[in-house]
Amino acid sequence: xxxxxxxxxxxxxxxPAVMEFRPFCSRRCGDIDLxxxxxxxxxxxxxxxxxxxxxxxxxRPLGPKPER
Ligand SMILES: [Zn+2]
Numbered sequence: 001x002x003x004x005x006x007x008x009x010x011x012x013x014x015x016p017a018v019m020e021f022r023p024f025c026s027r028r029c030g031d032i033d034l035x036x037x038x039x040x041x042x043x044x045x046x047x048x049x050x051x052x053x054x055x056x057x058x059x060r061p062l063g064p065k066p067e068r
Contacts, residue, residue, distance in 0.1 A: 008022075008023055010023065010024045010025035010026075010029050011023060011024070011029075011033065012024060012025075012029035012032050012033055013025060013029055
């Protein structure tokens with residue numbers, strides 16, 4: 001019954017977001033999200049790099065093959 005646009009809730013604390021800090025309710029929540037992003041973004045490629053490095057050091061995935 002109302003044409004009022006419902007503001008999206010802050011993804012961090014769930015409070016209604018503020019225009020100035022969209023999509024967050026405050027700068028603090030934006031900072032929290034940014035930190036999450038950074039820590040997550042650093043953690044994921046770090047693991048992938050480790051894995052590919054492991055593969056590079058193991059050229060024989062099938063193990064030693066006795067050849068005569
Ligand atoms: Zn918030």
